[in-house]
Amino acid sequence: MTSTLILSEIFIYPVKSLGPIRLTQSDVEERGLRYDRRWLIIDDNNCFVTQRSYPAMALIEVAITADGLQLRHRTRELGTLFVPFYPETFDLLTVTVWDDQIEAVIVNDTANRWLSEALGFSARLVYLPDTSPRPADPNYAPFEANVSFADGFPFLIIGQSSLDDLNTRLPEPVSMIRFRPNLVFEGGLPYDEDQWYEFNIGKLAFYGVKPCARCILTTVDPEKGEIAGKEPLKTLSSYRKRNNKIFFGQNGLTNQTGAIKIGDEIRVISRKARQTMSE
Numbered sequence: 001m002t003s004t005l006i007l008s009e010i011f012i013y014p015v016k017s018l019g020p021i022r023l024t025q026s027d028v029e030e031r032g033l034r035y036d037r038r039w040l041i042i043d044d045n046n047c048f049v050t051q052r053s054y055p056a057m058a059l060i061e062v063a064i065t066a067d068g069l070q071l072r073h074r075t076r077e078l079g080t081l082f083v084p085f086y087p088e089t090f091d092l093l094t095v096t097v098w099d100d101q102i103e104a105v106i107v108n109d110t111a112n113r114w115l116s117e118a119l120g121f122s123a124r125l126v127y128l129p130d131t132s133p134r135p136a137d138p139n140y141a142p143f144e145a146n147v148s149f150a151d152g153f154p155f156l157i158i159g160q161s162s163l164d165d166l167n168t169r170l171p172e173p174v175s176m177i178r179f180r181p182n183l184v185f186e187g188g189l190p191y192d193e194d195q196w197y198e199f200n201i202g203k204l205a206f207y208g209v210k211p212c213a214r215c216i217l218t219t220v221d222p223e224k225g226e227i228a229g230k231e232p233l234k235t236l237s238s239y240r241k242r243n244n245k246i247f248f249g250q251n252g253l254t255n256q257t258g259a260i261k262i263g264d265e266i267r268v269i270s271r272k273a274r275q276t277m278s279e
Contacts, residue, residue, distance in 0.1 A: 005266035007201055008160060009176070009184035012036040014069055015083075015125070016149045017050035019061040019222075020177055025261035028204055028254060031128075031146050032154035033182055035064065038128050039083065040095060040104065040149040041115060047096045048149070049123065051220045059225035060118060073118050074225075081114040083107060087127045095126055097149055103132040136253060140209040145253050155252035156212055157183040157193055162248070165190035169235050178218050178232065181249055185266050191240075193250040195271040202264035204256050208272070212249040240277050247277065 010023040014035045027034040041049050041057075051057045059074045069083040084107070091106035104126035106112070111125040128134075128149055136145045136153055147154055158181040167173035176184055183201070185193075196208035214233065221228040236246045 003187040005185050005187040005268070007183060007260060007262055007264040007266060008186040009181075010260070010262060011177070011180070011182055011184075013180060014062050014064070015039040015041065015060075015071070016048065017041070017054075017057045017217075018071070019058065020180065021062055021064060025259060027259050028257055030154070030255075030257070031134075031148040032150060035069075036154075036182065037148040037150045039069070039107070040097070040126050040128070041119070041123050042095050042126055043124075044122050045096075046093055048098075049119075050217065052215060052217050054119060054121075055220040055227055056225040057119065058220055058222045071114070071118075076118065078114065078118055081111060083111055083125065093126070097134075098151065100134055102128065102134050102149075104128050137210075140251075141253055142207055142209070143253075143255050145255065153209060153251035153253060155183060155206065155254070156181045156249050157185065157196075157206075157208070157252055158249040159188055159190065159193050160184055160186045161188060161190045162193065166232060166236065166248070169239075170231055172231070174218075174232050175222070177222050178220070179214070179249055180217075183252075183260075187266075194247075195274055196250055196268055197272045198269035200267045200269065201260050202258075204254060204258050204260060205269075206252045206254045208250045209253050210251045211247040212251050213245040214248050218248075242277055 010026050011020045012033050012035055013020050016037045043049055061072050063070045068085045071081040087105040088108040089106045094101050095104045107125045107127055115123040134147045136147050163176050199206050219227050240247050
């Protein structure tokens, strides 16, 4: 019998590709956890920018206050940037995230100036309003759902035992934050989440819809804001590769709202057929 599965960590990333915020509880909404990836940094072409191209983005820390976000650069004296929960402009524009074209709103000129100075290129900060649709991929979603500025789905869940197993194979261990999950759980076998389809966290029902394909972002050291080498992708590719993609973690959806907290029990209701990874 497998051990009890317990939700052990909750993370949000309010500004896509900036620092994480660790929570003890969170409200679950259609697009994901509240405030998760509702803000996006774009370039002069209205295209999203991430640590894939600018690993130093990892050095910008984010905190939540009663009225909005606070951004702070970990190694440079730039002062604190306050980002209100709602934009201060009516400047609507279409931004590009992968293949998606999404309507978003410029937050304010102050944020644009601060981020441009912090990142070293012309950058702007936009917010995703509730009225702007971004459907989840219907090839995987069992129902209609909208996504935030996350790469593809509202939730990413990873088992601590999966990371522990990976770390036994690596020259040097890596932290869970390399993989930027929303939800981490303890218990169960390594990579058990691969097969999850229907599962409950506390009282809320979730669906595991697609294993998460990993990219060069996992090679960024979040403490230093720089690419640290070829790991963990190199090792993952030796035993977690299928159809030329490297997988780690499970993307999820829900059509319910409510709250989850650390310590909630996770119950797996149904599973998908096991898919062979390369060895």
